[in-house]
Amino acid sequence: MLQNWFIPELDALSIRQDVWLQQDGAPPHYALSVREFLNDSFPDRWIGRGSPVSPAPLKWPARSPDLTTCDNSLWGYIKKIIQSRRYQNNEELKDAVRAAFATTTPTVLRKMSHRTWRRIILCYENEGAHTDTLD
Structure with missing residues (x-):
């Protein structure tokens, strides 16, 4: 979905550089290939388990309320x-x-x-x- 739809839509609207992506860190979302893709697509602009924005003391809470x-x-x-x-x-x-x-x-x-x-x-x-x- 990210590769085939979301990124092309953001690019078509010329807003990818303004978007921050938040992901929940579910096991499939934590795969190295996913994190590498997010690092390439949203450098320093994605939040979640293993993201460049989450230093060790700051962790995204498990089972946090759905606020999107x-x-x-x-x-x-x-x-x-x-x-x-x-x-x-x-x-x-x-x-x-x-x-x-x-x-x-x-x-x-x-x-x-x-x-x-x-x-x-x-x-x-x-x-x-x-x-x-x-x-």
Whole structure:
């Protein structure tokens, strides 16, 4: 996804040099090949396990609250659309995910971003606690 879609989209918009990437350090994301790719694509501008921005004393907290719109709203929206049926193979599932993303309007994304800000405020007010039960 990073190589085939995300980076080309950032480049098409001429904003890659302005973007900071945050990743969660899940085992597949921590692979040396992934870290090397991120170092090449976002030099000194990615945050996560093994990133150049995380010196030893400063670690990204495990199981930190989801404070990005993709994590706390968008994937749930997409999942709700595609889980209504079973798919025969990965290509069918990929097509369904693409079709679900195509239904995501600017209005829907704006509502999702408002929810993200509400969760950020809740997280701050509750000293970094998860906001799932509060939201």
